[in-house]
Amino acid sequence: MEPLEIAERLKEQFPDEVAGVTQSGEQVSVIVKRGRIIDICRYLHDDPAICLNYLSDLCGVDYPGRKPRFEVIYNLYSLKHLHRLRLKALIPEEELSINSIVSVLAGANWHERETCDMYGIVFNNHPDLRRILMPEDWEGFPLRKDYPLKGAEGKEYRGYEEARELHKHDEEWNIKS
Amino acid sequence: MENIEDKSQGTSRIATEEMTLNMGPQHPATHGVLRLVLELDGETVVKCTPYIGYLHRGIEKLSEHRNYFQIIPLTDRLDYIASMSNNIGYCIAVEKLFGIEPPERAQFIRTITAEMSRISSHLLWLATHALDIGAMTVFLYCFREREKLLDLFERLCGARLTVSYPRIGGVRNNADTKWLEDLYDFTGEFPMRIEQYETLIDQNRIWLRRTKGIGVISAEEAINWGLSGPVIRGSGVPYDIRKFMPYAAYDRVKWEVPTGKNGDVYDRYRVRMEELRQSNFIIRQCIEKIPQGPVMADAPKYLLPPKDKVLTDMEHLIHHFVLITKGYHAAPEGEIYAATEAPKGELGFYIVSNGEGKPYRLRIRTPSFVHISVLPKLCEGSLIADVVANIGSIDIVLGECDR
Numbered sequence: 414m415e416p417l418e419i420a421e422r423l424k425e426q427f428p429d430e431v432a433g434v435t436q437s438g439e440q441v442s443v444i445v446k447r448g449r450i451i452d453i454c455r456y457l458h459d460d461p462a463i464c465l466n467y468l469s470d471l472c473g474v475d476y477p478g479r480k481p482r483f484e485v486i487y488n489l490y491s492l493k494h495l496h497r498l499r500l501k502a503l504i505p506e507e508e509l510s511i512n513s514i515v516s517v518l519a520g521a522n523w524h525e526r527e528t529c530d531m532y533g534i535v536f537n538n539h540p541d542l543r544r545i546l547m548p549e550d551w552e553g554f555p556l557r558k559d560y561p562l563k564g565a566e567g568k569e570y571r572g573y574e575e576a577r578e579l580h581k582h583d584e585e586w587n588i589k590s
Numbered sequence: 591m592e593n594i595e596d597k598s599q600g601t602s603r604i605a606t607e608e609m610t611l612n613m614g615p616q617h618p619a620t621h622g623v624l625r626l627v628l629e630l631d632g633e634t635v636v637k638c639t640p641y642i643g644y645l646h647r648g649i650e651k652l653s654e655h656r657n658y659f660q661i662i663p664l665t666d667r668l669d670y671i672a673s674m675s676n677n678i679g680y681c682i683a684v685e686k687l688f689g690i691e692p693p694e695r696a697q698f699i700r701t702i703t704a705e706m707s708r709i710s711s712h713l714l715w716l717a718t719h720a721l722d723i724g725a726m727t728v729f730l731y732c733f734r735e736r737e738k739l740l741d742l743f744e745r746l747c748g749a750r751l752t753v754s755y756p757r758i759g760g761v762r763n764n765a766d767t768k769w770l771e772d773l774y775d776f777t778g779e780f781p782m783r784i785e786q787y788e789t790l791i792d793q794n795r796i797w798l799r800r801t802k803g804i805g806v807i808s809a810e811e812a813i814n815w816g817l818s819g820p821v822i823r824g825s826g827v828p829y830d831i832r833k834f835m836p837y838a839a840y841d842r843v844k845w846e847v848p849t850g851k852n853g854d855v856y857d858r859y860r861v862r863m864e865e866l867r868q869s870n871f872i873i874r875q876c877i878e879k880i881p882q883g884p885v886m887a888d889a890p891k892y893l894l895p896p897k898d899k900v901l902t903d904m905e906h907l908i909h910h911f912v913l914i915t916k917g918y919h920a921a922p923e924g925e926i927y928a929a930t931e932a933p934k935g936e937l938g939f940y941i942v943s944n945g946e947g948k949p950y951r952l953r954i955r956t957p958s959f960v961h962i963s964v965l966p967k968l969c970e971g972s973l974i975a976d977v978v979a980n981i982g983s984i985d986i987v988l989g990e991c992d993r
Contacts, residue, residue, distance in 0.1 A: 438686065438926060467816060469936065469955060470927065470953065472953040474951045475951075486940065488927045488938070488940060495835075519814045519816075523963035527959075544643075546992060548643070562652070
């Protein structure tokens with residue numbers, strides 16, 4: 414099935430949820446509201462004619478100044494029919510949350526954790542939502558556009574200070590590591 | 591560990607006290623900086639929690655502050671065991687976004703180098719996996735052959751590990767005839783070497799007992815977890831992007847996709863061993879079929895002019911200067927998810943372009959990240975010694991997991 418046909422079907426099935434369809438090259442993106450993301454993924458996964466059963470990737474994108482500000486991107490693929498579809502769920506800045514799709518596609522588990530870690534988007538009912546790449550006590554969300562490239566100015570991470578304290582002894586004794 | 595007699599149930603079962611064990615981040619079997627917190631009941635793993643991020647360098651964030659050319663060396667640092675595959679994956683993604691088609695010779699050179707990269711990655715995997723399980727000789731043999739491939743990489747592009755050889759629109763320089771002949775000689779000798787490795791371990795009883803029936807993952811689970819590469823193929827799913835969505839010159843050569851049946855450590859090992867043969871076969875065909883011609887596409891709007899022209903011609907010098915300082919003149923707006931088959935599995939680049947000279951968002955989907963997420967499933971309920979076999983069988987590189 415062509416990706417545009419899948420998008421049409423999705424519109425028929427969830428008329429209130431689909432906010433738009435965009436095309437870039439051959440790849441089609443369906444923009445959806447976040448409320449029924451599990452139902453949408455379940456439908457795309459279970460319908461035998463669509464069968465988008467493989468989650469290639471899940472990530473976030475930040476568009477500051479736009480409303481809603483964040484997007485969660487689901488790159489889905491069908492190992493049965495070999496077609497691809499991209500879902501984009503819109504997340505407003507005021508309420509940074511969306512339901513987790515781990516119950517449909519288990520592979521979303523760590524991708525959702527990473528998106529939460531990098532953007533601060535909360536995935537409801539996620540089995541283990543913790544920071545994954547950054548330390549547990551890290552402040553801020555590094556992949557947001559307003560997060561500076563070199564980190565918050567004039568403020569070192571606590572762990573770095575601790576490490577410096579630990580190696581003071583080396584400096585005193587002129588040990589070069 | 592203290593043994594306590596469990597009398598509360600009225601049985602004589604000997605209960606053991608649970609113990610938490612930190613494995614890594616500097617454990618030789620965790621291949622870098624993976625840390626596992628294992629909750630053990632005797633020698634059985636009750637719970638396994640992986641911790642990653644010790645090698646996190648913010649490559650995605652850095653990429654959003656560099657122009658498209660400058661990202662190529664960053665992709666080297668993902669899976670540094672197979673940096674050529676990462677470079678190629680990234681270049682293909684950008685080319686798809688911009689609508690650039692590299693010339694035919696470049697496509698063949700990319701296929702050859704990607705498969706060399708696969709062989710050298712699988713050789714390093716086999717060497718260290720065998721070492722983890724307790725076989726030392728294989729380690730030395732594999733490094734012997736890998737060294738030859740690295741020498742060939744060095745002759746082609748001057749670097750052995752972080753090659754940065756492919757370019758957007760082609761490859762950096764041409765592969766000369768002597769180089770291709772030497773590589774062809776290597777491919778003639780290599781099948782015999784693969785047999786040597788197999789003679790050492792294939793029928794070894796210790797090897798079989800430590801790999802058969804360990805870390806089983808079914809085909810349905812593998813698909814649902816989004817596994818890829820030899821891991822999903824070991825479970826019997828013939829998902830290979832080179833066949834499903836051919837790129838470079840893969841649709842012009844013949845080869846087979848090896849698959850396993852049981853989805854255990856042994857099957858994943860067998861799949862990789864067969865892949866060594868298939869890669870060798872692909873390289874041979876490519877060398878036989880490689881056409882003559884340029885190795886860079888002719889797309890002046892996006893691509894750097896040839897270096898010799900830059901040094902002699904003012905127009906080309908200006909062009910070069912503008913591209914380097916401003917990025918692209920007019921990068922098309924749009925977004926793309928492009929996947930390639932790296933040695934460890936599906937390597938995907940999701941790029942959002944807003945028309946500036948640098949990507950607005952560059953997301954890297956790496957196979958090791960996904961495969962480590964499934965490690966608790968593989969390890970829980972098995973023995974602690976099997977954890978080592980399981981980590982080895984999914985072939986991880988923390989550089990690409992943490993990015």
